[in-house]
Amino acid sequence: MGSDAHTSRRVAINAQFVPGGFAGGVEQFTGALVRALGALPDGEERYVVVAVPGFEAHSGFAAGARVATVPGFVRRGRRFRAVELLPPGMFRALRAFAARLRGSREAGVADRPALPDGAFFDALGAGVVHFPFQSFFRTAAPSIFHPHDLQHLHFPQFFTGEELATRARxxxxxxETARAVVVESRWVKDDVCRNFGIAEAKVLVIPIGAPASGTPAPGAAAASRGAPAGFVLYPAQTWPHKNHLALLEALRLLRDRDGISLPLVCTGRKNAYWPTIADHVRTLGLGDAVRFAGYVRPDKLAGLYRDALAVVLPSLCEGAGQPLLEAFAHGAPVACSGTTSLAEYAGDAALLFDPEKPAEIAAALRRLVIEPELRERLRSAGCARLGSFSWERSARTYRALYRELAGWPVTAEDRALLAAARR
Incomplete structure (x- = not known):
């Protein structure tokens, strides 16, 4: 594998999650990273994305000269298409490894090894393997782990006992095993180093890039049809840490204390916590003011960003700031949590509040409603803030890390990018 990997400069990227919004920000991140890597105009690297069917369509990229997809081992009972990038015979070997790995999944959590066997990924002949979300396998090739955040340590009440046990393991x-750990903010880096005793030099901060802005796609405005005038947008799945309950309490305060009935539109898939949120809407009498639109495709979500009076992000824990940058890109003023990584991404371009204090959320929303000049200032500041986040720069930094770990030639630019990421 070694000589072939160094000759071909092949990078394996694990993207084995169900596409279509179920994985939330992880799906957005992985799709954006793959698109950015494939768009780099220079370099000899080739990227093999291990994914389930549908990843390409939902992630908005097309396999080409630099990027190819290979079916993962999470699907059963289907004949997967071969990928020209793989040498003859490798596909059969991958299926054999997949069968072994599927069998190991039948064991209970307590009986499983801390890190499962990554022979499937080694069979791809890659010089380095990137795990861009919380799933990780022990591989012979150098690997990169991407924990995104350590939410389970700060809010264990939002996880099942099995989830906590798995993450703790x-x-x-x-x-410890990965050759490098990558996170998207300094806050998460400090959290990882402090809790796991990992050397700072091993943990790199590579921010996510800003999404593209510009003219809305055809049909984007249709997403806003039926939305009330002057609505506030909150794009997030209904996970507990997204803190919908505190936001609803803030809307109640605005209505009862300030006489402001502020419409709220929420997007994102409704998961197991949704009934609790729906009950709270009814208890507070906010049924006429709150609309949960469910999963909205990215092209239509752009229309909601543009039509919203403002975007509110009351999350209790975030490893990055994807919706924040999306709001900036589409010209929406933002009020967001001043904790974890959101404040780091926001800079001075958003109103910050304590997400555990509904009164502070309400105060920020009230200002956005009654101060049009504040909204304009935040729009301008958000647009300027986007200049600090570039997917091209982030992709070049990832590529530099791939080269370093695989032992491929590293340029002066690569060294500078890695030095900045390790600061």
Whole structure:
């Protein structure tokens, strides 16, 4: 594998999650990263994305000269298409490894090894393997672990006992085993180093890039049809840490204390916590003011960003700031949590509040409603803030890390990018 990997400069990227919004920000991140890597105009690297069917369509990229997809081992009972990038015979070997790995999944959590066997990924002949979300496998090739955040340590009440046990077993072992750990903010880097005793030089901060802005796609405005005038937008799945309950309390305060009935539109898939949120809407009498639109495709979500009076992000824990940058890109003023990584991404371009204090959320929303000059200032500041986040720069930094770990030639630009990411 070694000589072939160094000759071909092949990078394996694990993207085995169900596409279509179920994985939330992880799906957005992985799709954006793959698109950015494939768009780099220079370099000899080739990227093999291990994914389930549908990843390309939902992630908005097309396989080409630089990027190809290979079916993962999470699907059963289907004949997967071969990928020209793979040498003859490798596909059969991958299926054999997949069968072994599927069998190991039948064991209980307590009986599983801390890190499962990554022979499937080694069979791809890659010089480095990137795990861009919380799933991690022990591989012979150098690997990169991407924990995104350590939410389970700060809000264990939002996880099941099995989830906590799995994370307690996998996260420290993955951080220790991987040749590099990548996070999207300095806040998460400090959290990882402090909790797992990982050397700072091993943990790189590579921010996410800003999404494209510009003219809305055809049909984007249709997403806003039926939305009330002057609505506030909150794009997030109904996970507990997204803090919908505190936001609803803030809307109640605005209505009862300030006489402001502020419409709210929420997007994102409704998951197991949704009934609790729906009950709270009814209890507070906010049924006429709150609309949950469910999953909205990215092209239509752009129309909601543009039509919203403002965007509110009351999340309790975030490893990056994808919706924040999306709001900036589409010209929406933002009020967001002043905790974890959101404040780091926002800079001075958003109103910050304590997400655990509904009164502070209400105060920020009230200002956005009654101060049009504030909204304009935040729009301008958000647009300027976007200049600090570039997917091309982030992709070049990832590529520099791939080269360093695989032992491929590293340029002066690569060294500068890696030095900045390790600061």
């Amino acid at each position: 996998v996260y420290p072992a993955a951080c």
